[in-house]
Amino acid sequence: AQKVTQAQTEISVVEKEDVTLDCVYETRDTTYYLFWYKQPPSGELVFLIRRNSFDEQNEISGRYSWNFQKSTSSFNFTITASQVVDSAVYFCALSEAGGSSNTGKLIFGQGTTLQVKP
Amino acid sequence: DGGITQSPKYLFRKEGQNVTLSCEQNLNHDAMYWYRQDPGQGLRLIYYSQIVNDFQKGDIAEGYSVSREKKESFPLTVTSAQKNPTAFYLCASSMGRRNSPLHFGNGTRLTVT
Secondary structure (H helix, E strand, O other): OOEEEOOOOEEEEEOOOOEEEOOEEEOOOOOOEEEEEEEOOOOOOEEEEEEEOOOOOOEEEOOEEEEEEHHHOEEEEEEOOOOHHHOEEEEEEEEOOOOOOOOOOEEEOOOEEEEEEO | OOOEEEEOOEEEEOOOOOEEEEEEEOOOOOEEEEEEEOOOOOEEEEEEEEEOOEEEEOOOOOOEEEOOOEOOEOOEEEOOOOOOOOEEEEEEEEOOOOOOOOEEOOOEEEEEO
16 A cells, blocks of 8 residues: 655654654555645645655755655755744655556655654 | 636535536647545545547546536536535646646635535
């Protein structure tokens, strides 16, 4: 069965601290895709990154970086020098199982609420 | 600008009444989805549609119904049979492939009393 686990329900940090959001996934597929989304207080989920299972290179985008490790089935997200505007709920998601039905469905983790205090 | 529009943002209904949530997209996406978000439970899939006039149940379809008469529109009806309808509802669309990111609307917060 496919599953995404975000064990950290809530994280609170002070501005300028680094913070890592954990994501662990389960799948039997050899080809799959992982995603991170940000949900600010406005409610809309904003797409941050997609990673395919064949690309284990870490990704850096400004203050954001992602560490994908197939050996531990993890796709962790780090915010460097956090800012108040980073306060949001962050979701990790996994593409549906492969096979004949490619519908684009995503399986989401429970989400991690990040609060960055000034 | 292309995007997904959900309306209304807040909706209040009495128990026993059906209510329809609107979702419109102008991204020319083939696939559309409805997710429900509850505190501590992440997003759960209600219904999805890959093409006009076709849709499939997701993980929690009981008490909900949808239609897909136009590519741009995918309304969700919360029926009186839904036992716990108060939640935040999110509509999304995508190209419908496994590597396609979902694009989300702003959501509708439904409160049933």
